[in-house]
Amino acid sequence: MRIQGRYRVSLNGFRCNNSTWDDALNRDGFGDEVFFQIEYRYVDGNGSPMGEPVRRVTRTIGAPGDGRYAFGSARDIWGNLQLGIASGDEFPGPSPFERRNPFPNPEDVPPLLIWEGDLVSDWEGDHTDYWIGRRVTHENIVFITSTIWERDPGEDAMTGWLRWLVAADEKFGDKAREIVSGVWPLTAPVFDAVSLGIQTGATLPEILGQAGTRPIGTMRDATVGELLFTPQVLDLTQARAEEMLARNEGYGVGVRPFHYRDADIFRGDYVFWLQVERVGILRELPPLVGTAPSPLSGSGGGGVTLSTGGIPLAPRPRL
Numbered sequence: 001m002r003i004q005g006r007y008r009v010s011l012n013g014f015r016c017n018n019s020t021w022d023d024a025l026n027r028d029g030f031g032d033e034v035f036f037q038i039e040y041r042y043v044d045g046n047g048s049p050m051g052e053p054v055r056r057v058t059r060t061i062g063a064p065g066d067g068r069y070a071f072g073s074a075r076d077i078w079g080n081l082q083l084g085i086a087s088g089d090e091f092p093g094p095s096p097f098e099r100r101n102p103f104p105n106p107e108d109v110p111p112l113l114i115w116e117g118d119l120v121s122d123w124e125g126d127h128t129d130y131w132i133g134r135r136v137t138h139e140n141i142v143f144i145t146s147t148i149w150e151r152d153p154g155e156d157a158m159t160g161w162l163r164w165l166v167a168a169d170e171k172f173g174d175k176a177r178e179i180v181s182g183v184w185p186l187t188a189p190v191f192d193a194v195s196l197g198i199q200t201g202a203t204l205p206e207i208l209g210q211a212g213t214r215p216i217g218t219m220r221d222a223t224v225g226e227l228l229f230t231p232q233v234l235d236l237t238q239a240r241a242e243e244m245l246a247r248n249e250g251y252g253v254g255v256r257p258f259h260y261r262d263a264d265i266f267r268g269d270y271v272f273w274l275q276v277e278r279v280g281i282l283r284e285l286p287p288l289v290g291t292a293p294s295p296l297s298g299s300g301g302g303g304v305t306l307s308t309g310g311i312p313l314a315p316r317p318r319l
Contacts, residue, residue, distance in 0.1 A: 008113060097257070123135075216268040
């Protein structure tokens, strides 16, 4: 039976476990200045893209200046508060995994609406029974890549990152075909770019001793000695969303941490939390008769809107 649900994904907040290396002159201000880059793309069950990838860069958070959102507890060498993100800071406040109002934040900082749209999976058997052990096939998949960046003057790794995103298009299609069907409950919903079968994220230039905008989570590849960045990707299907909504990892139902830690030379260690929610009720759709999923259409944070018909279903039992 074909089950449709409408879901949304939000970025609730982040914690700085350890601030990054900064240039000695603090040209960008004291402490860290960070922003998020978020990218999502839709793929159908055949691995074909459903519209163009959508990319978004948020406002920078940290020391005041250049349109930034002023925040943080960083101090100068005399102990005076200068703002800028320091080790231990949590944004937008304590327990940053819990979403706060206003949502979405009009300041373009967390909590943010990343995506909202409809997902459809075709389940074996009757919805009224437990779904554990049932085979499921996915009609559409959304891949969400969320990264956190330190903004500094100097060398900029953004160009290499954008090249990686373009090169990854075909590989995301391959990944969709790989996970299009399986037995529920499914494997972990987050994978890293290594599993796409391409070079690990964006290969970055050697910038030791230099300031520069770069992704937090930059590591050194021991085999080649280069600095590499490996993004984490959330792959979301209707079945995957329901699985996340059936579990609590200690941060709330449907909330999952994303941890990015630098190599020691860069020092940065950040964690942020994404939350998956169902909007409304599940619906049973009529069987497909030689038709493909509907094309992309925007809604809220962007999304796929499928048929609004179908039969409302009662909530599925929890795991």
